[in-house]
Amino acid sequence: KAGVTQTPRYLIKTRGQQVTLSCSPISGHRSVSWYQQTPGQGLQFLFEYFSETQRNKGNFPGRFSGRQFSNSRSEMNVSTLELGDSALYLCASRWDAYEQYFGPGTRLTVT
Amino acid sequence: GIQVEQSPPDLILQEGANSTLRCNFSDSVNNLQWFHQNPWGQLINLFYIPSGTKQNGRLSATTVATERYSLLYISSSQTTDSGVYFCAVERTGRQAGTALIFGKGTTLSVSS
Numbered sequence: 001k002a003g004v005t006q007t008p009r010y011l012i013k014t015r016g017q018q019v020t021l022s023c024s025p026i027s028g029h030r031s032v033s034w035y036q037q038t039p040g041q042g043l044q045f046l047f048e049y050f051s052e053t054q055r056n057k058g059n060f061p062g063r064f065s066g067r068q069f070s071n072s073r074s075e076m077n078v079s080t081l082e083l084g085d086s087a088l089y090l091c092a093s094r095w096d097a098y099e100q101y102f103g104p105g106t107r108l109t110v111t
Numbered sequence: 112g113i114q115v116e117q118s119p120p121d122l123i124l125q126e127g128a129n130s131t132l133r134c135n136f137s138d139s140v141n142n143l144q145w146f147h148q149n150p151w152g153q154l155i156n157l158f159y160i161p162s163g164t165k166q167n168g169r170l171s172a173t174t175v176a177t178e179r180y181s182l183l184y185i186s187s188s189q190t191t192d193s194g195v196y197f198c199a200v201e202r203t204g205r206q207a208g209t210a211l212i213f214g215k216g217t218t219l220s221v222s223s
Contacts (some may be wrong), residue, residue: 033209037152043197043213056210088152092211099144099159100211105152 001027004093004103012109018079021106025072025093031055032074033100034066037088046089049074078108086110113138113202117214124188124221132183132217134198142201143174144211145183147194154197157183188221195219 005024013019025032033056034046045058049068066076072093078085086109092100114137124130134143145157158165158172160181165172169188174181185192195218199211 031209033211035211042215043199043211045210045212048209058210090152090154092154094209097142097209099142099156100209101156102146102154107152 004091004101006089006091006103006106008106009104010107010109012111013081014111015081015083017081018077019081019108020075020077021089021091021108023074023076023091023093023103025074025091026095026101029093029095029101030072031094032068032072033092033094034074034076035090035092035102036060037090037105038084038086043090046076081110083110113140113200113212115198115200115212115214117196117198117217119217120215122217122219124219126188126190126221126223128188128221129184129186130188130219132185132196132198132219134181134183134200134214136179136181136198136200138179138202140176140179140200140202142209142211143181144199145172145181146197146199147192148197148216149194157196185219188219190221190223193219193221 033048048056068074088105091103094100116135146154162176171184195216199213
């Protein structure tokens with residue numbers, strides 16, 4: 001089976017812009033979660049989608065949003081980018097309640 | 112919320128040495144995973160081990176859920192083992208949804 005894929009891998013945006021990141025889960029996995037990794041805060045949970053519904057949400061401002069499509073692919077959007085949003089964004093998928101598998105990440109730089 | 116503490120924060124080894132990484136967590140968990148983050152940032156699954164002991168080649172892991180800790184053993188370390196090792200847990204009792212809580216990681220450097 002193909003692993004979790006994320007696009008794009010690298011992205012440079014300007015403050016105030018918005019960005020959309022995409023994640024395709026492992027075939028058959030219906031749960032997709034997003035995480036943000038920064039040097040200061042480490043790895044933090046953003047949100048989780050299951051069958052097109054947001055099932056869990058971390059402690060991030062409303063500028064961070066996401067959605068899931070019927071084929072389980074997921075997108076996350078960050079509006080009004082701030083310098084502090086520069087991070088590695090990781091997507092993970094899982095089947096049922098077992099282990100999560102991570103994609104290669106999207107490295108976002110906000111200038 | 113649940114706290115996850117990893118030790119040591121940094122570890123420097125010579126090739127061939129053995130090491131033990133520790134993960135302590137503050138509450139009951141129903142999921143515990145160990146990851147190795149490669150230089151490009153991807154988290155590579157090492158073990159899914161909410162309890163018990165597992166082995167995979169030179170790596171093994173033990174989780175003692177009742178005492179709220181997990182250990183990752185690396186034997187005969189190689190330079191390719193270098194990187195950051197993360198422990199992540201999911202708390203018991205969540206009605207729905209999943210959120211892995213990560214420790215701050217152990218940075219391992221293996222020199223030849």
